[in-house]
Amino acid sequence: MNANIYWNIYNDYAEKIQNGGIPAGAKIPSESELAETYGASRETVRKALGLLSQNGYIHKVKGKGSFVLDLGRMKFPITGLISFKEMSEKMGRKSRTLVHKTERVPASRVIAGHLDIQQGATVWEVIRSREIEGERVILDKDYFLPERVELLTPEIAGNSIYDYLEHTLNLSISYAKKEISVEPATPEDRALLDLNNLSHVVVVRNYVYLEDTTLFQYTESRHRLDKFQFVDFARRVR
Amino acid sequence: MNANIYWNIYNDYAEKIQNGGIPAGAKIPSESELAETYGASRETVRKALGLLSQNGYIHKVKGKGSFVLDLGRMKFPITGLISFKEMSEKMGRKSRTLVHKTERVPASRVIAGHLDIQQGATVWEVIRSREIEGERVILDKDYFLPERVELLTPEIAGNSIYDYLEHTLNLSISYAKKEISVEPATPEDRALLDLNNLSHVVVVRNYVYLEDTTLFQYTESRHRLDKFQFVDFARRVR
DNA sequence: AAGTGGTCTAGACCACTCT
DNA sequence: GAGTGGTCTAGACCACTTA
Incomplete structure (x- = not known):
């Protein structure tokens, strides 16, 4: 539906995090690693990680990396535009x-x-x-x-x-x-x-x-x- | 406090919109115009406009431009992290x-x-x-x-x-x-x-x-x- | 056809953390 | 010093709107 690169990265990780494929507290690969594995530029990876961060999936720490948060599972009804x-x-x-x-x-x-x-x-x-x-x-x-x-x-x-x-x-x-x-x-x-x-x-x-x-x-x-x-x-x- | 370029652009427009300096429905300058007036790259301008959009100040329409929304004024208590x-x-x-x-x-x-x-x-x-x-x-x-x-x-x-x-x-x-x-x-x-x-x-x-x-x-x-x-x-x- | 926003890149420099 | 995320650039191509 949305064939953008950043969208793919976002969905890959949103899914992995939601179904426990990556446990809370775990570190996800660095931006440059992700850029390489997806064959994308770092800015594009950053766009995906920015979305993940905004939606409560991960937390980014300067100098350290990006870490999975524990909130994804509890996400509930009316937030955002869900029917x-x-x-x-x-x-x-x-x-x-x-x-x-x-x-x-x-x-x-x-x-x-x-x-x-x-x-x-x-x-x-x-x-x-x-x-x-x-x-x-x-x-x-x-x-x-x-x-x-x-x-x-x-x-x-x-x-x-x-x-x-x-x-x-x-x-x-x-x-x-x-x-x-x-x-x-x-x-x-x-x-x-x-x-x-x-x-x-x-x-x-x-x-x-x-x-x-x-x-x-x-x-x-x-x-x-x-x-x-x-x-x-x-x-x-x- | 935050000397980033995108932050300046964001605040300039957030303020102008909040105090009615730009009326609801008005079109703000295009990304390339803003890039020029601020002496910044378009991506940097886009970062600022993205924030404005997210926070309900403006609405971006492909092919047309960015327009001021009418919601800014009504923004109320508990949304976000307000004391x-x-x-x-x-x-x-x-x-x-x-x-x-x-x-x-x-x-x-x-x-x-x-x-x-x-x-x-x-x-x-x-x-x-x-x-x-x-x-x-x-x-x-x-x-x-x-x-x-x-x-x-x-x-x-x-x-x-x-x-x-x-x-x-x-x-x-x-x-x-x-x-x-x-x-x-x-x-x-x-x-x-x-x-x-x-x-x-x-x-x-x-x-x-x-x-x-x-x-x-x-x-x-x-x-x-x-x-x-x-x-x-x-x-x-x- | 010209103007607009949307996506993407390759590279740069910075501030921070860790060892 | 090596690795990380944060900011920024200059340029490219695309899809869309308007004239």
Whole structure:
């Protein structure tokens, strides 16, 4: 898919580290060694190692070398731009998606505000709940601009919408902004989730932008309090 | 502090964008133009622009140019490695820190587990609550390895511990892992925070590592539900 | 066709760590 | 002093956008 040299190096090592092929704390070959074995220049190797470092796979120490970190395994859901499907597969948990709604509707005032469009303009509304180990713990409410997404069906919504957008529609997602907060549960939350009398839900608002900088999707992911977790890996500026 | 060329370029533009000197949507000069004006090579310029892009300041489009994004202003608290003090200053809100404890104590089983040390080993324990606009809404519990931090005083704890660590002790923080979850409030939470009968708190566990890959600080930041917010900016892989 | 960003190279010098 | 990662260069070719 991406035939770049740095990408190959990155993936080789990301994989080796993820599946334990290289244990935590181990030293990986030096940049010049890697350059030789891959027949690449050192700058290209450095690009790959920079990515590995950024994503928490390795740690580089001047004068010493690059070392495998212990965080890769614990990498969890929502960090970056991972879909529910990718996540639950990665975790190997039994999960199911219930599609409640897949319709074109006029945008409410709130939704229009989130998507920065006119109130009443048509948007796709997709409402799904996610069942993990028999309990409905996540409620996903997705809104798409119809200019970009002509057709959505419950079948597509039942699988990965991301897959459909990226591979079938060839929409290229570029970046996203996420906001996490905790809010009182709505009647809709109570109807579509197994809330067990919990009064609040964790709300993750996700604004997704395309390559051309246009906002085209707004997602509200509402999680049952006790089933929510978010993990973040951060490097000091550089 | 960092006299590198790419760093200068990065800071010049980060600043211009942050204070509105370049409006959102505007195009910044091309890489070759920037290379010329800064007397640098294009690769060096690209390094700076890569950082700007990663941090949500700009967006690069092949064949077109680099454009200023609209997200810079909203950048919020906990993303990255920002301290409470930096944050509240940035937000311009009235805040106060109450220091409850600054002591060397034997590590409990739980704390020892988090810091990966022997139970009963001595650690620094700092407990502070953060008052924002008259309400105590955050409880910070910090634990430091005494090998790295010899002395801590309530005065230091009342200001920025990060400042002290980085500038006085010259400890270089390298990366951190953050976990966010929601948990039932403890009696301690109820005693030191103004919880208003809320049953749960948002817990942010923060593991801080030094340049040499050693874990040296564990922080538990406990937030009142309704005052918690987290914003994240994520780019699709590349 | 001209301009843009994306990838890659071969080589240089530096600061740091280890022995 | 040998080895490591960090910065930087000058130039090349490519894919893409715009005119």
